[in-house]
Amino acid sequence: MVGSESRLREYLLNNIDDRGHFSQVEAHASQPGIPDLAYTINGYNGWLELKYGTKKKPPNLRMMQYVWFTRNLKKKGNPLIFCGIEQGDDRVFGLIHGNRVTDVYQKKSNKPWLEAMSRHWINTVDWDEFTRLLVTPLDLTHSP
Numbered sequence: 213m214v215g216s217e218s219r220l221r222e223y224l225l226n227n228i229d230d231r232g233h234f235s236q237v238e239a240h241a242s243q244p245g246i247p248d249l250a251y252t253i254n255g256y257n258g259w260l261e262l263k264y265g266t267k268k269k270p271p272n273l274r275m276m277q278y279v280w281f282t283r284n285l286k287k288k289g290n291p292l293i294f295c296g297i298e299q300g301d302d303r304v305f306g307l308i309h310g311n312r313v314t315d316v317y318q319k320k321s322n323k324p325w326l327e328a329m330s331r332h333w334i335n336t337v338d339w340d341e342f343t344r345l346l347v348t349p350l351d352l353t354h355s356p
Contacts, residue, residue: 245280256347290349306332309352
């Protein structure tokens with residue numbers, strides 16, 4: 213069961229690694245704020261930040277991550293956040309388009325993160341839909 217950001221990454225890659233090329237980015241010393249994963253699917257390149265929250269510890273977007281997202285968005289990028297949040301006995305998984313980063317930056321509860329999710333799944337992600345949204349991120353700029 214998912215219970216941390218590293219387990220969220222494992223859950224994600226175990227389910228979609230064969231659908232594209234995914235690279236874990238560990239360049240935080242040389243490029244602070246860069247998202248956790250770079251990916252290529254059917255010729256589309258993107259960035260995916262991973263966040264996980266519990267009732268006692270909501271997800272946290274660090275300042276340099278916020279800065280990276282806002283700079284990328286200014287150049288017409290479409291970075292995404294894949295977030296998992298514990299809600300009682302359930303896990304809510306969702307995709308947040310980078311243009312909602314201001315809505316979640318420095319928030320101290322799960323509510324803004326849940327509200328920023330343009331698409332979410334309860335307990336199990338629909339990986340076909342998830343993969344489609346990674347290559348059509350503008351679909352996430354509008355609520356379903």
